[in-house]
Amino acid sequence: xxxxxxxxxxxxxxxxxxxxxxxxxxxxxxxxxxxxxxxxxxxxxxxxxxxxxxxxxxxxxxxxxxxxxxxxxxxxxxxxxxxxxxxxxxxxxxxxxxxxxxxxxxxxxxxxxxxxxxxxxxxxxxxxxxxxxxxxxxxxxxxxxxxxxxxxxxxxxxxxxxxxxxxxxxxxxxxxxxxxxxxxxxxxxxxxxxxxxxxxxxxxxxxxxxxxxxxxxxxxxxxxxxxxxxxxxxxxxxxxxxxxxxxxxxxxxxxxxxxxxxxxxxxxxxxxxxxxxxxxxxxxxxxxxxxxxxxxxxxxxxxxxxxxxxxxxxxxxxxxxxxxxxxxxxxxxxxxxxxxxxxxxxxxxxx
Ligand SMILES: [Ca+2]
Ligand SMILES: [Ca+2]
Numbered sequence: 591x592x593x594x595x596x597x598x599x600x601x602x603x604x605x606x607x608x609x610x611x612x613x614x615x616x617x618x619x620x621x622x623x624x625x626x627x628x629x630x631x632x633x634x635x636x637x638x639x640x641x642x643x644x645x646x647x648x649x650x651x652x653x654x655x656x657x658x659x660x661x662x663x664x665x666x667x668x669x670x671x672x673x674x675x676x677x678x679x680x681x682x683x684x685x686x687x688x689x690x691x692x693x694x695x696x697x698x699x700x701x702x703x704x705x706x707x708x709x710x711x712x713x714x715x716x717x718x719x720x721x722x723x724x725x726x727x728x729x730x731x732x733x734x735x736x737x738x739x740x741x742x743x744x745x746x747x748x749x750x751x752x753x754x755x756x757x758x759x760x761x762x763x764x765x766x767x768x769x770x771x772x773x774x775x776x777x778x779x780x781x782x783x784x785x786x787x788x789x790x791x792x793x794x795x796x797x798x799x800x801x802x803x804x805x806x807x808x809x810x811x812x813x814x815x816x817x818x819x820x821x822x823x824x825x826x827x828x829x830x831x832x833x834x835x836x837x838x839x840x841x842x843x844x845x846x847x848x849x850x851x852x853x854x855x856x857x858x859x860x861x862x863x864x865x866x867x868x869x870x871x872x873x874x875x876x877x878x879x880x881x882x883x884x885x886x887x888x889x890x891x892x893x894x895x896x897x898x899x900x901x902x903x904x905x906x907x908x909x910x911x912x913x914x915x916x917x918x919x920x921x922x923x924x925x926x927x928x929x930x931x932x933x934x935x936x937x938x939x940x941x
Contacts, residue, residue: 641668675762794845815853863917892917
């Protein structure tokens with residue numbers, strides 16, 4: 591009995607000593623991490639993007655990519671950015687913690703869409719399917735035959751009902767909408783990047799380069815991102831190693847340590863999409879047009895997506911370039927668009 595009584599304070603004291611020793615041992619590493627500007631827990635998996643002035647967009651844009659012109663001076667403040675696209679594992683953690691249900695998992699309200707056929711009101715996403723004998727340049731607007739609304743396709747079942755992400759936890763989450771991306775960002779204590787922040791970060795410290803890695807599309811013959819090789823939308827040779835979404839970090843990072851800023855999946859930005867916005871954009875911290883309504887395409891507006899995807903070929907899309915931009919219908923989820931987040935946590939201490 592005596593030994594029991596005396597051992598309790600003794601073991602408690604021992605535990606405290608071990609704890610204190612652990613804290614003391616860890617302290618130098620914490621101090622070192624702060625000094626060298628490494629991420630704190632709030633910025634784990636993120637890189638500090640220092641901010642600065644740059645030329646956003648390009649004066650060299652051809653008529654197929656006129657929305658990238660004109661090149662114009664923009665300044666952004668420093669911020670943290672996820673080094674990868676948000677993965678299925680990360681998105682699952684959010685859903686597990688909150689019970690969040692994505693847009694693609696919900697049926698639409700027929701009162702809200704009285705003219706839509708019943709099959710279009712089921713929850714689902716747009717999935718890409720190869721099509722033969724089509725000239726993509728002759729397609730446009732709502733007539734893109736390689737997109738198929740697939741009921742039952744959502745982030746957990748990205749190839750449709752019965753498919754699974756079990757073996758794709760390090761792939762970017764897809765089949766989510768802008769609203770889903772915003773909800774994730776809020777839960778994570780982060781936000782979506784503005785389009786200007788995204789482009790500044792994508793350039794990785796390089797100046798006026800067409801690609802996020804430099805001047806040449808294939809330096810020394812090497813394909814630098816996950817995109818489409820071959821005749822779109824018919825045949826993808828997969829010369830880059832992938833004919834679908836790739837796991838994040840499958841290609842080298844840019845100058846800021848960010849992966850897949852070109853290709854893999856398009857990345858949603860906070861801004862509404864405006865094809866003419868660069869003509870009127872302010873210089874300091876632009877946040878996009880007030881209304882991104884594009885009546886040619888949709889009545890519901892579009893948000894900016896950046897970086898291109900595994901579906902971008904060299905001839906038709908060609909949007910795995912630093913200045914490329916596109917709009918995505920705000921209510922639409924697809925299997926070529928995801929997102930990454932940024933954070934306004936304090937800048938790392940100077941070395
Ligand atoms: Ca590919
Ligand atoms: Ca990407």
